[in-house]
Amino acid sequence: MAHDCSPNTNRFYDAGVMTLVATQPVPAGARVTTSYTSLLWGGEARRAHLAATKFFLCTCRRCQDPSEFGTDVTALACRGGEGATGGSCGGRRVCRRHGEDLCWRCTRCEKSMTAAEVHTLHQVLALTLGRTLALRDAAKAEAWLEAHQGVLSGESLLPVGGGEALERDTLSPATLAADANARDTCMAWAAPAR
Numbered sequence: 001m002a003h004d005c006s007p008n009t010n011r012f013y014d015a016g017v018m019t020l021v022a023t024q025p026v027p028a029g030a031r032v033t034t035s036y037t038s039l040l041w042g043g044e045a046r047r048a049h050l051a052a053t054k055f056f057l058c059t060c061r062r063c064q065d066p067s068e069f070g071t072d073v074t075a076l077a078c079r080g081g082e083g084a085t086g087g088s089c090g091g092r093r094v095c096r097r098h099g100e101d102l103c104w105r106c107t108r109c110e111k112s113m114t115a116a117e118v119h120t121l122h123q124v125l126a127l128t129l130g131r132t133l134a135l136r137d138a139a140k141a142e143a144w145l146e147a148h149q150g151v152l153s154g155e156s157l158l159p160v161g162g163g164e165a166l167e168r169d170t171l172s173p174a175t176l177a178a179d180a181n182a183r184d185t186c187m188a189w190a191a192p193a194r
């Protein structure tokens, strides 16, 4: 099956049997696609992962659209000044393509960040988030989210991915059902960042 970052199927495994389920209408003759990477990652992270593990540069429709179908999932909250520091203007920085270059430009104050700066910031965020989630402690995860509200935009996939990981790895469904605090933490992570 060919890869696509917005595939038309999802896979499930049970006792060595793979079940493929269509996630959107598949017209007769259309290619059946699956994803070789995490759909909860932004374009830069997906392409880097695919290049490193599958040795190709993805050029699917989602990868060719800097806004990722208008979702702006890699958007960052604007911090005003140049680079990653400075006060907030209340706007957000979204990826816009200028020729071959990617540039993150604020929708309100027009300040920008280079793709390299954004890539570094995303890597730091993902690294510290991963380390925090590895502690398997909902309170510490909540503290991470609180500490990074200023940089995450409302559309960022990091809180959504964090919520999914919390639920999957950190807290069992039984714990979630029994522990109101743990459930609230997961719900807060799954909701868009404020």
Ligand SMILES: [Zn+2]
Pocket (backbone or CB within 6 Å): 004, 005, 006, 046, 058, 059, 060, 061, 062, 063
């Ligand atoms: Zn792609």
Ligand SMILES: [Zn+2]
Pocket (backbone or CB within 6 Å): 078, 079, 080, 088, 089, 090, 091, 092, 106, 107, 108, 109, 110, 111
């Ligand atoms: Zn701004």
